[in-house]
Amino acid sequence: MLVSPTATLLISCPDQKGLVAKIANFVYSNGGNIIHADQHTDFLAGLFLARIEWQLDGFNLPRDVIEPAFRAIAQPLNAKWQIHFSDAVPRIAIWVSRQDHCLFDLIWRQQAKEFAAEIPLIISNHENLSAIATQFNIDFQHIPITKETKLKQEVKQIELLQQHKIDLVVLAKYMQVLSPEFVAQFPNIINIHHSFLPAFAGANPYQRAYERGVKIIGATAHYVTADLDEGPIIEQDVVQVSHRDDVNDLIRKGKDLERVVLARAVRSHLQNRILVYGNRTVVIG
Numbered sequence: 001m002l003v004s005p006t007a008t009l010l011i012s013c014p015d016q017k018g019l020v021a022k023i024a025n026f027v028y029s030n031g032g033n034i035i036h037a038d039q040h041t042d043f044l045a046g047l048f049l050a051r052i053e054w055q056l057d058g059f060n061l062p063r064d065v066i067e068p069a070f071r072a073i074a075q076p077l078n079a080k081w082q083i084h085f086s087d088a089v090p091r092i093a094i095w096v097s098r099q100d101h102c103l104f105d106l107i108w109r110q111q112a113k114e115f116a117a118e119i120p121l122i123i124s125n126h127e128n129l130s131a132i133a134t135q136f137n138i139d140f141q142h143i144p145i146t147k148e149t150k151l152k153q154e155v156k157q158i159e160l161l162q163q164h165k166i167d168l169v170v171l172a173k174y175m176q177v178l179s180p181e182f183v184a185q186f187p188n189i190i191n192i193h194h195s196f197l198p199a200f201a202g203a204n205p206y207q208r209a210y211e212r213g214v215k216i217i218g219a220t221a222h223y224v225t226a227d228l229d230e231g232p233i234i235e236q237d238v239v240q241v242s243h244r245d246d247v248n249d250l251i252r253k254g255k256d257l258e259r260v261v262l263a264r265a266v267r268s269h270l271q272n273r274i275l276v277y278g279n280r281t282v283v284i285g
Contacts, residue, residue, distance in 0.1 A: 004057040005087040006035065007066060008272045013079035015041050015048040023052055026073055031060040038284045042277070049275045051284045056085070084272045090167040092266075093121040093160075095174035098128050102172035102192060105259040106266065107136055115267045121164045123157060125176055139164070145176050154182045161186060170266055171224065173258070180226035189224035190269060192262040194254055195236060201229075206250045216240055217250055219257035221265030223276065232281045234265040234274060 009023065020039065027034055032054040039050040061069055067083055074081050092110075096103050103122070110119055122133045125145045133140030141160055143153050161169065171191040183189065194200075195218030200208050209217060218238035225231035237260065239253050268274050273284040 004055045005085060006053050006055055008051065008053045008084045009081060010051055010272060010275050011079050011081040012047055012049045012275055012277050013077040015046050019048050022073060023050065026070060027052065027054045031058050033058065040282050045277065047277055049277065049282050051273065051275065089116055089118055090270055091118045091120055091165055092168050092170055093123060093164065093166040094119060094170050094172050095123045096129050096172050097124060097175040098126050099173040100129050100132060101255045102258055102262050103129060103132060105263060106170065106172060109263055115270050117270055121160060121166060123160065151179065154179060158182065158185055168269060172262065177228060178224060183224055183226050190221060190234065190265055191224050192219060192221050192258050193229060194218065195220045195238065206247055206254060210247045210250055214241065217254050219254065219261040221261045232276050232279050234268060234281055234283060235261045237261050
């Protein structure tokens with residue numbers, strides 16, 4: 001494991017010659033040592049995307065000076081960019097309804113230090129899973145949602161995110177649709193769902209998939225946008241099913257996929273490996 005903390009630059013800008021050299025020279029000229037460098041060019045979009053990570057030990061610029069110093073390079077490039085530090089510990093709020101499989105999985109992985117993050121808050125529109133929060137000493141907030149109270153309750157949810165200084169919301173089978181107003185105020189949200197959409201949208205997707213005789217089922221993790229279940233996709237996976245599988249088998253296999261796919265997506269986000277552009281992502285492995 002790296003002892004030295006690192007800085008990671010995520011950048012996208014219109015493609016042109018010399019971009020790699022300009023970025024690398026910024027790090028080199030300030031005494032930095034690049035340890036990971038990944039880039040991609042989307043020729044149809046005319047866009048250059050890159051993730052550059054370098055060690056902070058020996059880097060001449062203090063942390064609070066790095067962003068303003070790099071801004072002088074980024075602005076002429078018309079770039080979108082972020083800088084993250086490896087020793088910063090993000091804070092996650094997990095939102096759930098009644099299903100516990102993704103909630104347990106994320107907590108176990110965090111407890112096992114599979115990813116560096118804190119989970120100080122669980123929000124649910126039901127009280128069923130409060131015992132899990134108690135077990136792991138996590139603040140549990142029950143916020144029921146109805147059509148009439150939705151916007152008022154979302155104000156409470158935003159206040160809780162601010163109080164707990166939350167960096168990322170993970171919808172771990174939270175069976176409510178967030179309003180466009182909420183997403184505009186807090187855009188860092190990851191959702192998990194089965195990959196039957198749009199063919200099997202709505203209630204009882206596994207029952208209808210079984211009746212249709214599907215041969216694969218899947219799961220998709222994506223960022224949440226104002227367009228329901230149409231945000232940029234981060235991670236997907238599938239598993240084969242056969243005529244011997246009943247509905248319960250499909251549910252079991254689907255839950256297994258949802259755990260793994262959501263964990264991969266959260267880990268990639270926490271490690272600053274995702275660049276979003278339009279409704280697409282580049283995920284650096």
